[in-house]
Amino acid sequence: MTTRTLASLSTGVLLALATSAGAQTDVGDAEVTFTRDVAPIFQRSCQSCHRVGSIAPMSLLTYEKSRPWARSIRQKVAQRDMPPWYIERNIGIQKFLDDPSLSEQEIATIVAWVDGGTRRGNPADMPPPREFAEFDDWQMGEPDLVVALPEPIVVPAEAPDWWLNIETEPLALTEDRYIKAVESRPSLPGADKVVHHAVTYMVSPDDERGFLNEYAVGKNADVFPEGTGRLIKAGSRVRYNRHMHAIGEETPADVLVGPKFYPKGYTPEHVVFAAHAGDSYDTIDIPAGEDNARVDGYYFLREPAQVVSFQPHLHNRGKRQCVEAIYPSGMVETLSCAQHNFAWMLNYTYEEDVQPLLPAGTNLHLISWYDNSEANRYNPDPNNWIGFGNRSNDEMSHTWMNIFYISEEEFDRRLEERRAKHGTNQ
Ligand code: HEC
Structure with missing residues (x-):
């Protein structure tokens, strides 16, 4: 049995490696321009965070906005600091859901754009703008329920690191439901700076505990494979275990937890x-x-x-x-x-x-x-x-x-x- 496991798994790994090793890094002599070559890469891998109102310091939606950051962009993408995604590419499994990382070819394109004098290119080449829902947004899309405390917690300007356990009111959930995805995110401006982590548990009316989700700085959603899920019982409360950290100014902060449910009555085959x-x-x-x-x-x-x-x-x-x-x-x-x-x-x-x-x-x-x-x-x-x-x-x-x-x-x-x-x- 073991040998078969290895065979099966390694095949997956080998396939994944072969694909990435096959990437071309040669961008040729053709002029690399923002509108034709760089904008599509920014749309896919950068703009979810680099736009007004989102978490990154500057917008990368247009040529005008991006151009002043060219040097820094070159450095961050060449070092694979941006987009944030730190899986090593020469070892282990390489296929991930929602992987925003750049191929060698894309990095070479951005580097060539900067080294070639950040050409704008033909405006007609510019792809139509990527559509975004409002910020405040959930990376996985709208959840079916949003869990929050009745009042945010106020972190004083100066304080030692602070750990607390705190519970919500019972959720507005009248039936047991299985979750197929769950995401946690800070709720208010500055909350991402004062909440180091928030681990959430479900506490059922008969006091049974179950792990729900973990938020930590910069974290994305947990998505379970089809047919697997996690149960929230009707009338459960959510218990937070939080690590808060003062930043020199008084900051109110909460962490929202958003589950997405399977349809009513559906029971997945496996519990994650x-x-x-x-x-x-x-x-x-x-x-x-x-x-x-x-x-x-x-x-x-x-x-x-x-x-x-x-x-x-x-x-x-x-x-x-x-x-x-x-x-x-x-x-x-x-x-x-x-x-x-x-x-x-x-x-x-x-x-x-x-x-x-x-x-x-x-x-x-x-x-x-x-x-x-x-x-x-x-x-x-x-x-x-x-x-x-x-x-x-x-x-x-x-x-x-x-x-x-x-x-x-x-x-x-x-x-x-x-x-x-x-x-x-x-
Ligand atoms: C998941 C959100 C996210 C994505 C996706 C993302 N960034 Fe960022 N980026 C940030 C945040 C937040 C910062 C500021 C904090 C830091 O440096 O980690 C940042 C910082 C930067 C900086 C440094 C700015 C400075 O102060 O010099 C550059 C350059 C940058 N990003 C470029 C990019 C590019 C190019 C992409 C796409 C290839 C990208 N980022 C994708 C969130 C993101």
Whole structure:
């Protein structure tokens, strides 16, 4: 069984790699212009954030607005700082939902545009403007319900980091409903600066607890594969566990949680749970000034499982995280590695046909790296030893993984389906 898993999974990985390796980087001698070549890239990968009223500092909707930022744009895209998406491209699974990252070809186009003197080009080449719904908007589209506290919480101008647990009123939900996607986002201007994270749980009328979602700076939506979901019971309340952080001015802040439901009465075949996986506590031991400290953690799968998504969680000194599967046979395969950027806690959702299918007895091995040197721009103090702690200035090492368990029979069936789809790599 194990060998077949490997075969099936590697085939997916190989296919994905082959596609990206095949990208051309040669943009030729033709004049690269904004209207014809650059604007379509900005529309797809930048404008969701770079427009008035959205979260980024400047608009990239037009030539006039973009032109003054050309140098900075060149640098940010060439270094893959922008768009925010930090999956390493030379290792692990490469197919993700809603991946805004640029191909080598697109980066080369932007670089050539800047180096060639930022030509405007023919206005007739400009693609029609991309349509956006109002800001305030949910990246996944409108939710079916919006959860909020009755009043925002006011973070004082000066205060130590602050953790609190707080509950909403019972939700206006009269029936049990399954969620197919859920997103959390800060509600008011400045809220994204004072809320470091907000983990939400559902508390049912009979006091049963279930994980709902996690918001952290810069995070996107959790989307579950068709036929899988998470249950909210009628009359549940939502409990927030929040980490707030003062920023020198009094800031009212709330975090909205928006679920999208399956139709009434629909029960998905599998329930997705969010594993808080591979935690390390006492073993986080980062010397002052060290630029490559490493921590290892594990998460054991007792049943066959399918992994939906991967969301590294590290703090200021975090540099990189990898997750690998140690199969019961002892063979090891890297699933994903991501660079860490403290400003962006991204949830990477695998495309369904490459979501890792792992046999019972697989051990997920999480490896985190930290940069405690002064080269790390998020490092508040390279002179300190760092261990585990809740404050952003302490460290953590875990990953959130959306996972659902399946039976042995279903595992075999899913494997067969994948093999039929990808072919075998014999
Ligand atoms: C998910 C939202 C998002 C997307 C998508 C995005 N950006 Fe950004 N961008 C930001 C935010 C927020 C900042 C400011 C904070 C930071 O630098 O992380 C920023 C900063 C920048 C800066 C630095 C501005 C400065 O102060 O010098 C540049 C340049 C930039 N983005 C270009 C791009 C380009 C080009 C794309 C598309 C290829 C893009 N961004 C996609 C959100 C985004």
